[in-house]
Amino acid sequence: MPESSPETHVIDFRAAEQLLAARDPRGAIQLLDSVITAHPENTAARLLRARAFFLAAQLRPAELEFQIVLEREPDNAFAHFALGRTLERADRSEEALRHFRLAAALEPRPEFIEAARFARETGNGKHDSGDPDHEAE
Numbered sequence: 001m002p003e004s005s006p007e008t009h010v011i012d013f014r015a016a017e018q019l020l021a022a023r024d025p026r027g028a029i030q031l032l033d034s035v036i037t038a039h040p041e042n043t044a045a046r047l048l049r050a051r052a053f054f055l056a057a058q059l060r061p062a063e064l065e066f067q068i069v070l071e072r073e074p075d076n077a078f079a080h081f082a083l084g085r086t087l088e089r090a091d092r093s094e095e096a097l098r099h100f101r102l103a104a105a106l107e108p109r110p111e112f113i114e115a116a117r118f119a120r121e122t123g124n125g126k127h128d129s130g131d132p133d134h135e136a137e
Helices: 006-021 025-038 043-055 059-072 077-089 093-106 110-122 132-136
Strands: none
Touching (some): 006 025, 006 043, 043 077, 077 110, 093 110
8 A cells, every 4th residue: 555645645635526526425535534534633624524425325424524624613604504404314404404594694605595594494404405515516
């Protein structure tokens, strides 16, 4: 196995971004595991891995990674939105609504406002549980 270095971690991170864009979340997770092991403080890598876990339908690991990101960056509107989607997909609507509202308050993007409004109006938080990036782009 090749020796790990900061350069290989950057390459792995960029490759993981490409894999996620190509809808290969499991491949992205594999690459990001070594990056995060070497750099556990890297919030960008954790956010990318959280998105990959979400797309791979690994909701509990996605939730944990989004929570770590939010502990470090409590004003990260996208992380709140994506955590809301994760909780929504896990049938935890009340918890999801809180994060949708925080996302909308922090950054009033139309998709964040719509998620908060839709979850509140339906009372069950059910919304499209697809890729959080799809709506945020």
